[in-house]
Amino acid sequence: MGALIGFFVRLYTAVFGGLERITNGWFLGLAARLIFAAVLLQFFLNSAMTKIGGSIMNIFTPTAGAYAQMFPQLMEQVSYDTSQIEYFPYGLIVLLGTWGEFILPVLVVVGLFTRAASVGMIIFIGVMTYVDITGHGLDAKSIGAFFDGDPYGIVSDDRLLWVFLLLVPVLKGPGVISLDWLLGRYYRKQEMYY
Numbered sequence: 633m634g635a636l637i638g639f640f641v642r643l644y645t646a647v648f649g650g651l652e653r654i655t656n657g658w659f660l661g662l663a664a665r666l667i668f669a670a671v672l673l674q675f676f677l678n679s680a681m682t683k684i685g686g687s688i689m690n691i692f693t694p695t696a697g698a699y700a701q702m703f704p705q706l707m708e709q710v711s712y713d714t715s716q717i718e719y720f721p722y723g724l725i726v727l728l729g730t731w732g733e734f735i736l737p738v739l740v741v742v743g744l745f746t747r748a749a750s751v752g753m754i755i756f757i758g759v760m761t762y763v764d765i766t767g768h769g770l771d772a773k774s775i776g777a778f779f780d781g782d783p784y785g786i787v788s789d790d791r792l793l794w795v796f797l798l799l800v801p802v803l804k805g806p807g808v809i810s811l812d813w814l815l816g817r818y819y820r821k822q823e824m825y826y
Contacts, residue, residue, distance in 0.1 A: 661743070661807030664800035669741045672794060680733035683726075694730045702726050704767040732756055740801065743810025750798040757798075761791050 683698035684690035696714050700707045703722060710716040717723060736756060739749035764770050764787060776785010783789050806812050 658807040660804045662809045676737040683730040694726045698726050743806035746801045746806035750802045
């Protein structure tokens with residue numbers, strides 16, 4: 633019996649150890665970035681487009697809708713008149729948040745400054761979740777709860793998965809199929825000449 637168990641342990645170790653060796657250094661980072669692109673890239677880019685009125689020419693002048701998305705209670709207080717809102721800090725936050733929603737997802741997908749962009753996206757998701765819950769007044773059913781057995785609580789369940797997906801490139805890097813790897817390779821070659 634011990635020989636049979638030993639055989640299965642060796643087989644298990646060989647199969648999954650081989651799989652780990654074959655995929656080491658390229659697969660996890662690439663898979664995480666491709667899944668992010670398939671599931672979340674268009675979501676964030678479409679959301680960013682609503683903040684500039686659908687025209688990239690408005691990238692420096694976010695719409696009132698951008699302010700309403702990020703500061704809903706403040707916008708109610710000023711009757712949705714953005715001219716009554718101070719640029720610093722609120723206008724600057726809206727501008728940088730809008731740019732972040734365009735830039736960070738693209739950086740994650742192409743694998744450029746991937747670890748920093750992924751951390752930025754995790755922070756962005758945290759802030760977005762806070763605003764959704766406190767500013768937009770989501771109900772408990774929409775928020776959900778961890779370990780509640782209900783996978784339809786869109787905030788807690790979905791966003792936890794989003795963050796986990798972004799933790800992969802933070803911890804493992806983007807993989808060799810990325811602009812980070814190409815730039816790193818270029819600079820390693822440059823250092824050899826100096």
